[in-house]
Amino acid sequence: MEFQTVVFYLFGAIAVAAALGVILVRNPVHAALCLVLVFFSSAAIWLLLEAEFLAITLVLVYVGAVMVLFLFVVMMLDINVDRLREGFWSNLPLGLLVAAVLVVEMLLVLTGDVFRQASSPPALPTDASNTESIGRVLYTLYSYPFELAAMILLVAMVAAVSLTLRKRKDVRYLDPAEQVKVKAADRLRVISMPAEKE
Amino acid sequence: MEFERPDFSLAAAEIFVAVMALVVMVTGTFLRRISRELGYALAQLTVIGAAFITVFSVDDPTVRYTFGTMYVSDWLGQVLKLFIYLSVFASLLYGRLYLIERRLEKAEYYVLMLLSMLGAMILVSANNLLVLYLGLEMMTLALYALVAFDRDNGLRSEAAIKYFVLGAISSGLLLYGMSMIYGATGSLDLGVVGQAVSLGAGDELVFKFGLAFLVAGIAFKFGVVPFHMWVADVYHGAPTPVTLLISSAPKLAAFALAVRLLVGGFFGLAETWQPMLMLLAVASIVLGNLAAIAQSNIKRMLAYSGISHMGFVLLGLLAGVTDGGHQQVFNAYSSALFYAVSYALMSLASFGMVLLLARTGFEAEHIDDFKGLNRRSPWFAAMMMLVMFSMAGIPFFLGFFAKFAVLEAVVSAGHTWLAVLAVIMSVIGAYYYLRVVKVMYFDEPMDRTALIASSETRVLLSANALTLAVAGLMPQGLMAVCGYAVLTSF
Secondary structure, eight states: OOHHHHHHHHHHHHHHHHHHHHHHOSOHHHHHHHHHHHHHHHHHHHHHTTOHHHHHHIIIIIIIIIHHHHHHHHHHHTOOHHHHHTTHHHHHHHHHHHHHHHHHHHHHHHHSSTTOOSSOOOOOOTTOOHHHHHHHHHTTTTHHHHHHHHHHHHHHHHHHHHHHOOOOTTOOOOOHHHHHTOOHHHHOOOOOOOOOOO | OOOOOOOGGGGHHHHHHHHHHHHHHHHHHHSTTTOSSHHHHHHHHHHHHHHHHHHHTOSOOSOEEETTTTEEEOHHHHHHHHHHHHHHHHHHHHHHHHHHHTTOOOHHHHHHHHHHHHHHHHHHTBOBHHHHHHHHHHHHHHHHHHHTOSTTOHHHHHHHHHHHHHHHHHHHHHHHHHHHHHHHHSOOBHHHHHHHHHHTOSOHHHHHHHHHHHHHHHHHHHTOTTSOHHHHHHHHHSOHHHHHHHTTHHHHHHHHHHIIIIIIITGGGHHHHHHHHHHHHHHHHHHHHHHHHTOOBHHHHHHHHHHHHHHHHHHHHHTSOBTTBOTTHHHHHHHHHHHHHHHHHHHHHHHHHHHHHOBTTBOOOBGGGGTTHHHHOHHHHHHHHHHHHHHHTOTTSHHHHHHHHHHHHHHHTTOHHHHHHHHHHHHHHHHHHHHHHHHHHHSOOSOOOOOOOOHHHHHHHHHHHHHHHHHHHOTHHHHHHHHHHHHHHO
C-alpha cells in the first residue's frame, strides 16, 4: 500500500470513530471534544487532497471559533443528559428507518453516472500553492464579493451590538478616565478659619 | 481570466452609501452628545445624495459592466434603485416621530437602514449569482435586526425570530439552486449561465432541478403563497416604520432578483418557470384577497393585500413567452415592473397613514382606529380614501392602470381564464379596502385626539397619496420609464 493510502485510512478511521463518539458518549462536553477530533481528521484528509488552505481554515474557524463557542454554550446551559436520553428505544425504529433510507439514497447517487469520474485529477506540481492561488483571485477577480462579505460582517456586528448592549442604571461604577484626571483640589479643600480659643 | 482594474465610477452610488453608513456609525458613537438629530439628517442626506448620483448616471442607457461582469449598470437597475431610495426616504421621514416617541431613535437604526438599502442596491445591480446572494443577505440581515430593534417588546422579537428562521431557510433554498447551476455550468456569471441555458449546454435535468429551488427562494422573498407564512406576522410584529420599509424596498429588490435570475439567466427555460409562477400567482391572488377580508388589524390586512399584489407582479412576469414566441416579452416585463413600482408607492402611503395615526403608547393598528377619521381630519381621510381606491384598482387611479397593464399582458399571452380569475378576486378584494373607507366616513370616531405630525410628514404623505391619483390620470410617463428600462436592459 502507498503511504498516502495508509494515511487516508488512518485519518478516515479516526474520523469515523470520533463521529461515533459524538453520538455515543454520555457527557455533552466530551461529545463536543469528539467533534473537534472529527474536524481535525477531516482537515488532515483535505491536506492529502492538496487543499491546504481549506484544511487550515477548517481548523481555524471550526475548531478555533465555532466549537469553542459551542463548548461555552454547552457548559453554560447545564443540560440534563438523562432527560435527553428518554425515549431512545422508542424512537430507535424510526431513526433506523431514516438512516436506511439515507444510505440507500446515497448509494444510488454515488453509484450513478453523475459522480463517476473518468480519471482522477492530475497531481499539482510540487511548487504550486493552493493558498497563493486562492489569495490571487480573492483579492482581484473576487474583490467585489469579498468586500461585500466584509460589509455583511459589519451588519452582523452592528445588529448584535445594538440588540444586546444594555446600559444598566442600577450599577455604580467609577469611570477610570475621570479618576485619573482628578486633582488634589477636587479631593481636599483647604479653608481658612479663624482660630478659635477656648 | 485576467484582472482589469474595475471602473469604480459605475458603482459610485453604492460606494457613497457604504461610506456614509460608516460615517453615520462613527458620528453616532462619538458625537452623540452634540446632536441627536445628526443621525437622521445624515441618513436622509445619504439617500438624497445617492439619488442624485443615480439620476446623473442614467443619461447613458447602454448596459455597462464593472468588477469583471459582476456589477451591471442599466436602466432597470437605476429605476428600481430610485424607488428604493424613495422607500427608505419615506420610511425615515414618516417614521421619525414614531421612533422618537418610543425612544428607538438611535444611530444604529439609521446605520442598519442604510446598510439594508445598500444590500438592496447591490442586489438590483448584480450580474453574478454570488453577488446576488450577498446583496440579498446584506439587505435581509439588516432587516431582521430592524424588526427586533425594539428589543424589550415580545411581539417584535417573535416577529424577528420568525422572519430570521424562514429567511434563512429561503436563503438556503436559493443557495442550493445556485450551487446546482454552478455545478451544471461551471460559472457564477449570469451571462454565461444564460448562454448555457439557451444553448442547452449541460444537463437540462440539473438546470430544472436548480430552477425549482431558485423559484422557491424568489417566492419566499416575494412572500407569495405557499411561501407567505412569515408575511402577516412580520408586518404585524415589526415597528410600523420598518413594516413600511419591508413592504416596499425588499419587494422591489425581490422583483430585481426574479428578473435577473429568471429573465436574465433562465430565459431559455421560460416555458418551464412560467407554469411555476402561474401556480404561485393564482394561489397568492386567491388566498391573499380572501384572508385579508378576515383581518381586523390593518397591518395584517395590508400584509395579505401585499401577498395578492405580489401575485399580480408574478402574473406580469409569467406572460412573457408564449409558444416559443418572444413578442410579448417587452409588454409583459414592463407591466410587471410598473406594477411593482406602483405597489411600492401605494404601500408607502398606506403605512404612512398608519404611522400618522399612531402616537405615544398607541399603535393605530386596528381598522377600528380609523373610525370617523373624516371628523378628525377630513384632508387625511380623503388621502387615505385615495390610497385605498388605488389599491383596490378602482379606475382611474394608479393601481387600476397597474392591474390593467398586467391583465392586458396576460390576456394577450392567451391566459384569458387567469385574467378573469384575477379580476374576480380583485372585486372581492375591493371589499376590505372599501371597508376602511366606510369606517372613516360613516362611523363615529372612537377617539377625537388631533393628529400629531411634522409638517414635512404631512406634505410628503399628501404628495404621496395625490401622486396615486395624478399618476392614475397620466400613467403614460411612469409606464414609458418602465418600458424604456425593460427595453434597454435586455
